[in-house]
Amino acid sequence: MNDNENKAYYTRELTAWYQRGNRDLPWRRSRNPYHIWVSEIMLQQTRVETVIPYFNRFMEKFPTIDALADAPEEDVLKAWEGLGYYSRARNLQAAAQEVKESYEGKVPDTPEAISSLKGVGPYTAGAILSIAYNKPEPAVDGNVMRVLSRFFLLEDDIAKPSTRGKIEKLARALIPAGSAGDFNQALMELGATVCTPRSPHCLVCPVMERCGARLEGRTDELPVKTKAKPPRPESRAAAFITDAAGRLLVRQRPQDGLLARLWELPHVPLSEGGREEASREADKRALRERLAAEDGLRVVPGEWLTDAEHTFSHLRWDMRVYRGRLAHEPGEPEALPPAYRWMGRDEMGSYAFPNLFLRIIQGEAEAAAGREARA
DNA sequence: AAGACGGGGAT
DNA sequence: ATCCCAGTCTT
Structure with a gap:
């Protein structure tokens, strides 16, 4: 002793x-x-x-x-x-x-x-x-x-x-x-x-x-550790927008904070708490309105593509992904807001994306390949 | 002292 | 579903 x-x-x-x-x-x-x-x-x-x-x-x-x-x-x-x-x-x-x-x-x-x-x-x-x-x-x-x-x-x-x-x-x-x-x-x-x-x-x-x-038969009790709080859920809608050349519209995240400086699909937070009922139309309206208000990006959301869930240490994203296109005046080349750019498949190997978006993009690429094979 | 900050593997 | 990992920084 x-x-x-x-x-x-x-x-x-x-x-x-x-x-x-x-x-x-x-x-x-x-x-x-x-x-x-x-x-x-x-x-x-x-x-x-x-x-x-x-x-x-x-x-x-x-x-x-x-x-x-x-x-x-x-x-x-x-x-x-x-x-x-x-x-x-x-x-x-x-x-x-x-x-x-x-x-x-x-x-x-x-x-x-x-x-x-x-x-x-x-x-x-x-x-x-x-x-x-x-x-x-x-x-x-x-x-x-x-x-x-x-x-x-x-x-x-x-x-x-x-x-x-x-x-x-x-x-x-x-x-x-x-x-x-x-x-x-x-x-x-x-x-x-x-x-x-x-x-x-x-x-x-x-x-x-x-x-x-x-x-003392207490290996299951030690060490003592207080439990962590569960991650807070957050619903989001993302836009999957490609141009005629097949490039994807992506944006770079801010300098600081979550996933700082990584690249991602454009997306917006949806009302939290889930008080009002979720619907495809509500998602698409939020996507259109918030991307316009916050980024100055005018998009026309289209068909639902896929859902993706991702859990971080402190929060959980429930992401709903919609195909979309840019709304621009006919014959007028749209200018992209700051932090946005078109990215070709071949370029993605040079830029860092969070796993959540890699999965979404990869999944869509496979779905496209499947459609191609059947056609 | 508490919260932000990723992602995955083990049970 | 839950835990937690060869932790650090900010508030």
């Missing part, structure tokens, strides 16, 4: 377990701080298996900090397409430019400097310092909070920001001299592969003998 003894045991057994074998991941093949940095940004709220192909492509396209700093932002967003949390990509590039200008192109190795970079919070700072430079800094993520909460029987709500600090202090005390990087990775590896959120694999756990949660 000795606390210090438990800590020493934990550090010893976990480190030995990790050194006996761990996953072969692309960013573990070197100690290149740039590789570690990019991987840690991508891994924020994102699974290892999801990140691997993105990481490999990213390193091919942007092999060095300089290459990333000098690339067009559009290319960086495209490389991030589908990964989500797009501010990570914009912050990463801004930070690469900062590293190039202020740190001679080398990822800094002090807590102050590394933490000052955009997109680098307490977890990522600790991860880079420990993994790339073997500095004895804690790297506390969701895995670490779960794993330590269980072993040390911590009842604190891990959804509360204050809990992080407490667990960080514990994690710092556990770091073995000279092996900070391996130990921190071991902690996360255990959480990802053994001490999983549900149905943990206690029988193969290297620290099961002294795990508080297992000994």
Whole structure:
């Protein structure tokens, strides 16, 4: 029951377990701080298996900090397409430019400097310092909070920001001299592969003998975490408009906020709450009126095409998609409002779209191909 | 302290 | 349907 003894045991057994074998991941093949940095940004709220192909492509396209700093932002967003949390990509590039200008192109190795970079919070700072430079800094993520909460029987709500600090202090005390990087990775590896959120694999756990949660049969109760609020539903209508050349009318999203600077189909919010009854006609009227009022785009909505639903962390879009055409005076070439443009199928490979719209566009392309084949 | 910010895989 | 992921930034 000795606390210090438990800590020493934990550090010893976990480190030995990790050194006996761990996953072969692309960013573990070197100690290149740039590789570690990019991987840690991508891994924020994102699974290892999801990140691997993105990481490999990213390193091919942007092999060095300089290459990333000098690339067009559009290319960086495209490389991030589908990964989500797009501010990570914009912050990463801004930070690469900062590293190039202020740190001679080398990822800094002090807590102050590394933490000052955009997109680098307490977890990522600790991860880079420990993994790339073997500095004895804690790297506390969701895995670490779960794993330590269980072993040390911590009842604190891990959804509360204050809990992080407490667990960080514990994690710092556990770091073995000279092996900070391996130990921190071991902690996360255990959480990802053994001490999983549900149905943990206690029988193969290297620290099961002294795990508080297992000994008390409380692995299902720990860690304590308050539930998140469900996403708020939002109905929207989108316009699928093509020109004679088959190009699609798209617009770029604003500089900030949700899906910033990505491309999308023109669409408008519909009345929320669902008090008035939804109808095709109401959708089309909203599409026509709101695109005209907000963007100065005059469209004539047509037949219903498809529905698409997409859930974000905090909201859910129920998108209804209508074919449409531009309303313009006969013989007068319409001028598109700012942020709008026609985009050919071949060009879409160069611009980043949120998955929701990729699915809609892809689905329509397949439907068109089907019509073509039958005709 | 709470909300914004993507998308997908596991149960 | 629910959880939650190698979190950070803004308010």
